[in-house]
Amino acid sequence: MRWFWIDRFVEFESGRRAVAIKNISLVEEQMDGYGPWLPLMPATLIIEGLAQTGGLLVGEHNAFQERVVLAKVGKAVFHRPAMAGDTLTYTIIIESIQADGAICKGTSHIGDQLHAEVDLVFAHLDERFLGVDQFEPADFLRLLRLLRIYEVGRTESDEPLKIPDHLLQAEQEECSTFD
Amino acid sequence: MPTKEEVFEKVQEALMDALGVDDDEVTPEATMVGDLGAESIDFLDIVFRLEKAFEIEIPRSELFPEDILTNAEYVQDGKVTADGVEELKKRMPFADLSKFEANPVVQDFGNLLTVNDLCRYVETKVGA
Numbered sequence: 001m002r003w004f005w006i007d008r009f010v011e012f013e014s015g016r017r018a019v020a021i022k023n024i025s026l027v028e029e030q031m032d033g034y035g036p037w038l039p040l041m042p043a044t045l046i047i048e049g050l051a052q053t054g055g056l057l058v059g060e061h062n063a064f065q066e067r068v069v070l071a072k073v074g075k076a077v078f079h080r081p082a083m084a085g086d087t088l089t090y091t092i093i094i095e096s097i098q099a100d101g102a103i104c105k106g107t108s109h110i111g112d113q114l115h116a117e118v119d120l121v122f123a124h125l126d127e128r129f130l131g132v133d134q135f136e137p138a139d140f141l142r143l144l145r146l147l148r149i150y151e152v153g154r155t156e157s158d159e160p161l162k163i164p165d166h167l168l169q170a171e172q173e174e175c176s177t178f179d
Numbered sequence: 180m181p182t183k184e185e186v187f188e189k190v191q192e193a194l195m196d197a198l199g200v201d202d203d204e205v206t207p208e209a210t211m212v213g214d215l216g217a218e219s220i221d222f223l224d225i226v227f228r229l230e231k232a233f234e235i236e237i238p239r240s241e242l243f244p245e246d247i248l249t250n251a252e253y254v255q256d257g258k259v260t261a262d263g264v265e266e267l268k269k270r271m272p273f274a275d276l277s278k279f280e281a282n283p284v285v286q287d288f289g290n291l292l293t294v295n296d297l298c299r300y301v302e303t304k305v306g307a
Contacts, residue, residue, distance in 0.1 A: 098239075
């Protein structure tokens with residue numbers, strides 16, 4: 001099972017704020033077993049979607065050279081259930097970003113309605129975690145393209161966001177292995 | 180300029196929010212790690228909340244003197260030397276290091292920081 005809990009980014013302001021959407025569909029596996037005859041989107045997977053939005057926003061700030069992990073969920077408040085057919089709009093705002101991690105505020109909206117509020121703390125894995133690789137670079141770039149980060153992304157000075165060289169290089173190296 | 184009581188109240192609130200503890204648990208003598216259950220990731224959250232609440236900047240090394248605690252010059256056989264303790268006192272004049280000085284095991288250092296130490300640190304920053 002794929003573990004992508006957001007479908008695409010619609011806004012991406014480097015180092016500051018990102019907005020991503022998640023469309024909930026009745027065919028998805030998690031809608032089946034959560035509650036008998038009550039297909040609700042599980043809150044845990046909403047938090048995961050917000051964490052993926054935030055994690056990529058925080059990661060991009062250092063051109064994906066730091067390994068970003070979700071370290072703490074400070075608060076998670078849900079104001080209403082999320083059902084099949086809903087589009088969840090996740091907004092993450094970076095409140096603070098330091099060498100060892102970042103603090104973010106997340107909200108989910110269904111249309112104009114506030115659906116959830118989640119506070120997230122991310123950590124950068126340091127030298128105690130040598131040899132832990134999160135993503136294969138060329139594969140990761142494919143994911144970033146799929147999520148449209150570089151289509152909608154803007155830098156802090158409002159220029160189009162550029163793909164980091166190390167990811168492009170990995171992609172080119174992979175292509176050179178194809179016949 | 181905030182009073183000592185105002186500093187304590189804001190520090191208490193920051194710790195309650197970051198650690199999910201009740202106000203009656205956050206006493207001046209409570210240790211951050213032992214009594215309040217703070218873990219290393221919580222300190223990132225706590226520092227952020229304190230910086231926001233008091234509009235100050237908290238350089239990490241002022242609260243967490245890792246450079247002293249990992250310096251071979253100041254640590255021998257898992258214990259901080261007398262010179263090392265002097266350095267710690269200089270770096271952290273707001274902290275009560277008397278308990279640590281009696282048995283300066285490096286591993287124990289993090290466990291000794293109290294709510295009071297944190298309040299006194301903030302007081303030095305805001306001039307209370």
